[in-house]
Amino acid sequence: MRLSKLRLAGFKSFVEPTVLSFPSNRVGVVGPNGCGKSNIIDAVRWVMGEISAKNLRGGAMTDVIFNGSTARSPVDTALIELVFEEVNLSQYPEHSEIAVKREISREGQSTYFLNGVKCRRKDITDLFLGTGLGPRSYAIIEQGMISRFIEAKPEDLRIFLEEAAGISKYKERRKDTEQSMKQTRENLGRLEEIRNELARQLEKLQKQAKEAERYQKLKEEEHLLKAQLLALRWSILNSAVQQQQQLIDENSLILQQDLLALQTLETTYQQQREDQVTAQAHLTEVQERFYELENEIQRLEQVIEHTTERKEQLQTDLAHLEETIAEARQQLETDQQQVTEWVATIQSLELELTTVQTTEQETEQTLQEAEFRFQDWQENWELFNQQATAPAQQAQVERTRLENVEQRLQHNQQRLLRLEETQKGLRIDGLEQAVTHLSEQMVTVKTALESAEDLLNTHQEAVLTLRDTTQQWSAELYEKRAQVNQLSGRLASLETLQESALGKNNTDLEKWLHHQGLREVxxxxxxxxxxxxxxxxxxxxxxxxxxxxxxxxxxxxxxxxxxxxxxxxxxxxxxxxxxxxxxxxxxxxxxxxxxxxxxxxxxxxxxxxxxxxxxxxxxxxxxxxxxxxxxxxxxxxxxxxxxxWVRSPYGNDVSAGTIAREQDIRQVAAQLNRLDKSVITLSGELEQQRLALRQHEESRVQAQQQVDTLRQQWADLHSQQSGQKARLEHLKTQIEQLTTEQAELSEQIVQDQQIIISTRKSLHQALATVEQLATEREQLARQRDFHQEQVIQLRHARQIYQDQRHQLEVRLESLRTDESRLQQSIRRITHRLEQLNSQRFELQDSLAQQSNPVDDFNSDLADYQQQRDMTEEILSQAKQALTQLMTTLNDCENQRRTLETRTQELRTTLEQIRMEYQTHQVRQQTVEEQLTAMELSLQPLLANLPEYAEESQWQTQIEAIGRKLQRIGSVNLAALEEYAEQAERKQYLDRQVDDLNKSLDLLSEAIRTIDREIRSRFKQTVETINTSLQHMFPRLFGGGYARLELTNDDVLTAGVTIIARPPGKRNTTIHLLSGGEKALTAIALVFAIFELNPAPFCMLDEVDAPLDDTNVGRFCALVKAMSERVQFIFISHNKITMEIADQLIGITMQEAGVSRPVTVDINMAMNMIAA
Incomplete structure (x- = not known):
C-alpha cells in the first residue's frame, strides 16, 4: 500500500482545491518559510483521525478551515482526502485502491468517508491498525517532534513500538473483550435480580390463582341472583302497570262529565256578564255628571276665598312699603353729612404731605454728598493698603524662602552622606548567577508541561466527543423505551378489548375449550x-x-x-x-x-x-x-x-371494531418488536460508549494532575525567576539612580548657598519700607471716623421723614377709599327710593280697582248645589241595580270555579297516574335492557322463579355474596395465565444465565490468549529493533552504540527507554546529548522500526534542520537506501536533501495567505537539460 494522491480544499492556507501526487518513493516538498509546507503534514495527520487541535497547531478544530485573507473571504468547510494504491488489506480484499476522506464545517462537526461511503472515526483508525500509520504514529515526524520522540516517556515510546509490532489491534481487541466481559457481568447481575423477582412473583401468583377461582364462582352465583331479582322486579312492575291503566280509564270518564257541565255554566255566565257591563256603563255616566257638579262648586268656593285674601294682602304690603321709604330717606341724609366732613379732612392732609416730601428731598441730597465724600476716602484707603501690602508680603516671602532654603541645604547634605554609604553596600554578582540557573530549570519544566498538556487535550477532546455521543444515545434510548412502554400499554388494551369482542372472556366457554383441548384455537x-x-x-x-x-x-x-x-x-x-x-x-x-x-x-x-x-x-x-x-x-x-327488509347499522354490537382492532394489534406488535430490537442494540452500544468515557475520564484526571503539578512547578520557578530578575533590575536601577542623585545633590547645595545670601539682602529692604507706611495709615484712620459719623446722622434723619410721609399717604388713601364708598352708597339709596315710590303707586292703583264680586259668586254656587242633589239620587238608584247584577254574577262565578277546580284536580290526578304508569314502563324496559346486556331472556327466568320469591330475600342474598366478594378484595383474574407465562419466562432466564456464565469463561480465556500473543510479539519486536538499531546507529554516527531497554520485567506494562552513546562518549542519559545527536538517534530508531514493520509511507518535516552537512549526507544515504521499500515524503530547506528527491513539490504563496503547489520531475528535468 502506498500513498498516491493527497487532495486538499479549504484546509488552512490551501483554500483552492489542490491535488498533490506522489508518483515515486522519494518526493521532496520545498518552499520558503511560512508558505504552508507543514500544512501538508497536518492534513495527513488530521484525515487519519487527529482530534487534538493543539497537535494541529490550532486552538480549536475549526481553526483548520481557511479563515480568509486580505483578498479572500473565509470558507465554510475544509476537506482532505488520501488515495492509496496497491492496497492489500484483509478487510478489503476486493479493493486495490482506497480513498479516505474527512470534512469539517464551521459548526465543528467532522464527517469521515471511506471510498465515498460515510463511516465512523473508529473505522478509519481500525483501517490503519498494525500498518504503522495513524494520527500520531512513528511514520509522521513533524517539526520538533524528532527531539520529543527520543525524549518521550517510557510509556509513550512503548506506544510506537506496539504499533511497529502490530499489536495495537490486539490491544483494541483486548479492550473490546474487557468491555464485553463487564457488560456480560452487568447483564448477569440484572438477570439474577429478575430471576429473584420472578420467584417472588410466582409465589404470589399461585395464591392469586386460588383466589381468582373462588372469586369467579361467587361472581357467577351473584350474576344469576341479580338476573332473578331483575325478573322479580319486572313482574312487580307489570302488576303495577295494569292497575294504573284501570285508574286512568276511570278518571278519564269522570273528567269528561265535569267538562260538559262546565261548558253549560260558562254560557249562563257570559249572558250575565253582558248585563253587568250595561249597568256599569250607566252608573259611570251618572257618576261623571255628579263629579262635574262637585268640581264646579269647589271652584266657586275657592274663588270667593281667594278674592278676600288678595285685598287684605295689598293693604299689608302698602303699609310695609311706607316704612321702608322713610328708613331710606334717613340713611341718605346721614351719608351726605359724613361725606362733607371727610372731604375737608382730605384737603388738610394733602397740604401736610406736600411739606414732608419737600423736607425729605433736601435731606436725601445732603446724604448723597456725604456718601460721595466717604467713597473718595475708601478709594484712597484701598490704594494705600495696596501700596502698604506689597512690602509686607515681600518681607514675609523672603523670610519664608530663607527658612526653606536653609532647611533644604541641611537635608541635602545629610542625604548625600547616606547615598554614599548605601552605594557601597550594593552587590549584583550572586543574583545574576541565580537568574541563569532558574531559566535553565524553567526550560526543562516547560518541555515536560507541553507534553503533558498535549496528552490532556487528547483525553479531554475524547471525553467531550464521547460525552456528546453518550448524551445523544441516552436521549434516543429513553425515547425508544418510552415508545416501547406506550406501545406495550396500547397493545395490552387492544388485546383485552379484542379478547372481549371475540368472546374469550366467557369463563364457562373457556373451561369447555380447555377441557376439549381447543383453548389455543x-x-x-x-x-x-x-x-x-x-x-x-x-x-x-x-x-x-x-x-x-x-x-x-x-x-x-x-x-x-x-x-x-x-x-x-x-x-x-x-x-x-x-x-x-x-x-x-x-x-x-x-x-x-x-x-x-x-x-x-x-x-x-x-x-x-x-x-x-x-x-x-x-x-x-x-x-x-x-x-x-x-x-x-x-x-x-x-x-x-x-x-x-332493512337493518340499521346502529345498536350495541359486541363485535364492533373487531377487524380494525385486529389490524391495529398486528401493526402495534410489529412496531413493538422493531423497537425492542433497537433498544437492545442501542443499550449495548451505549454501554460501550460509557465504558470508553470512564476510561478517558480517568486518564484525563491523571493527565490533569500531572499538568497541574508541572504548571505549579513552572509557576514557582517563574515566580522565583521573576523575583530574582526584578531584584536584579531593581539593584541596577538603584545604583544608577544613586549616582545620578549624588551629582544632582552636590549641584543643588551650591545653588542653595548662593540663594541664602541674596534672600537676606531683600528681607532687610522690605522691613524698612513697612515702617514708613505705618504713619500714613494712622492719618487715614482719623478721616474715616469723621465721614462715617456724618453719613450715619443723615441716614437717620432721612428715615424719620420717610416714616412721616408713609403715614400721611396711608391715612389719605384710607379717607379717599371711605369717601368713594359713601358716594356709591348715596347713589344706591337714591335709586332704591325711586323704585319704592313706583311700587307704592302701583299698590294704590290695585286697591282702587278692587270691586266686590262675592254676591255674584254666591248666586251661582246655590244653583250648582241644587243640580248636585238631583244627580246624587239618580246615582244611588244605578248603584243598587248594579249590586243586584254583581251578586248573581258572583254566584255563577263561584259555581264555575268549583267545577274548574275539580276538573283541574282530576287532570292532575290523571297526569300523576300516567307519570307513574310511564315510570313503571320505563323501569320495565330498563330491566329488560339489563337482562339483554346480561345475555339472558326474561320468560325463562320468570318460569324458573319460585312462587315464594320475594325481592327483599333476593336482595339479601346478593348483598351477602357482595360482602364475600368484598372480603376477598381485589383479585387478579389473569393470575393462572400469568403464572404459566412467568414460569416459562423463569426457565428461559435460567438458560440465559447458563449461557452468560459460559460466555464469561470464553472471554476470560480470550484475554489470556491475547496477553500471551502480546507478550510474545512485543518481546520479539524489541529484540528485532535492537538488532536493527545497533546497525543503524553506527551507520549514522560512524560508530557508537544504542539499544532499547524495558523499565521492568512485566512485558505487558513495562515502558521502553533508549540508551545511546555516540563514539567517544559515555553519557548516562539521552538528555545529555546535543540537539543534532538527539536528532540522529531518533532517526536511527525510526528507521530501525521501519526495518521491522515498514509503514506504507514516511513523512519527515525538516528533520535534517539540526544536522551539519556531513550528517545530512549520511541521513540522505540512509533514506535513499530505505526508499527501495518505503515511500518517503520529506520537507527540507537543505540542498543536499533536495538532491535525492525524484520529484520536488514547490509550495508558493504568491497571493498572501494562499498556498499553491508547483511540481517538478527531477529525472525529466535532467533529460531536458541533457537534450
Missing amino acids: SRLGQFLTVEPGWELAVEKVLGEILQALCLDDKTDLLTLLPHLPQNKLILFETHQPMTMPPVTVTPLDGISLLINKVKSPWSLASFLSSIWAAETLPLAYQWRNQLLAHESVITPQGLWLGIN
Missing part, C-alpha cells in the same frame, strides 16, 4: 384482512361469526357435537372445500360482492357469497330491486338492505 376475526372502509360492513354481516373457532381437519367435529356447552359457540371448519356460486347478473359500477372486500386463509363463501357491497346508499337502494330472495346489499356505513 384461534378465532376467525384474527385472520381477516378487510379492504379499508369496509370494516364496519363486514362486522355487521358476520357479527358473532367473528368469534367462530377455526378447526382444521385434525379436529373430529362429530365427537364434539354431543358435548357442546350451553353458551353460544360457533365452529368453523377451515378444511371444508367451498366454491362460489356463479354470478347471474352484471353488477353496476360501484357494486361488487362483499366477499371480494375480504382476504382470508379460507373461503368465506358460506357467509358472504350472497351479499353485495354498494359504495353509496342510493346505489344500494337502486340495486335492491334486482336482489334475489336470499341476497342482500350493504353499504360501507353498515346499512344492510334485503329485498323486503
